[in-house]
Amino acid sequence: MAFGFPAKYSETVEYPGATRDAVRNAAAYAFDILGWEYVESSSGDFVVRTGINLNSWGERFTVSLLEPGCVMVESRCLFFQVFDWGNNKRSVERFLAHFEGRLTRNILEPKPEPEHFDANGRTPVGRIIGDVE
Numbered sequence: 001m002a003f004g005f006p007a008k009y010s011e012t013v014e015y016p017g018a019t020r021d022a023v024r025n026a027a028a029y030a031f032d033i034l035g036w037e038y039v040e041s042s043s044g045d046f047v048v049r050t051g052i053n054l055n056s057w058g059e060r061f062t063v064s065l066l067e068p069g070c071v072m073v074e075s076r077c078l079f080f081q082v083f084d085w086g087n088n089k090r091s092v093e094r095f096l097a098h099f100e101g102r103l104t105r106n107i108l109e110p111k112p113e114p115e116h117f118d119a120n121g122r123t124p125v126g127r128i129i130g131d132v133e
Contacts, residue, residue, distance in 0.1 A: 007084035010074035011092055015103060018069040020044070022106045027063050027071075030098035036061070049078070050091070061091060071099075 015023070027046050031038045036048045048061040058078040066072055073095060075088035117123060122130060 007088060008074060008076035009084070009088035009092055010072060011096070012066070012070065012072045013096070013100075015069045015071070015100075015107070017107055018103055020065060020068050022103060023065055023069070023071060026099050026103035026106065029102045030095050033098045034094060059088060059091060061095070063095070073099075 024040075024044065028038070031046065031048065036050065038046045038048045040046055044065045046063040050059045050061060052058050060076045060078055062072075062074045062076075064072040064074075073092050075091040077084050077088065118127060
């Protein structure tokens with residue numbers, strides 16, 4: 001449970017080898033899975049405002065791309081809330097679970113470039129047909 005004015009929780013994580021585009025795509029994916037509507041700023045940061053619930057008057061959730069492969073995630077209570085009852089930390093952990101899963105799949109299993117034409121200008125179907133004849 002965080003105590004502060006306003007209550008907040010942040011975490012900075014590094015993902016060596018992650019490109020800025022891969023991080024942006026993973027963040028957008030995590031927001032979509034969580035059902036959070038986000039806005040991307042001109043600097044590449046993402047901002048979400050969550051609604052009021054039993055534990056909070058709402059949160060301002062920010063994902064900042066500090067440099068390639070380095071991400072800061074922060075959840076901060078709105079208004080004058082001193083205790084967050086662990087809500088900010090749970091929000092960050094939920095986001096990072098989806099974010100890291102997507103980012104890891106993109107880094108470890110990148111989609112290979114499709115092979116369209118070979119040196120003779122044949123398509124994959126043309127190569128198969130040519131091999132059969």
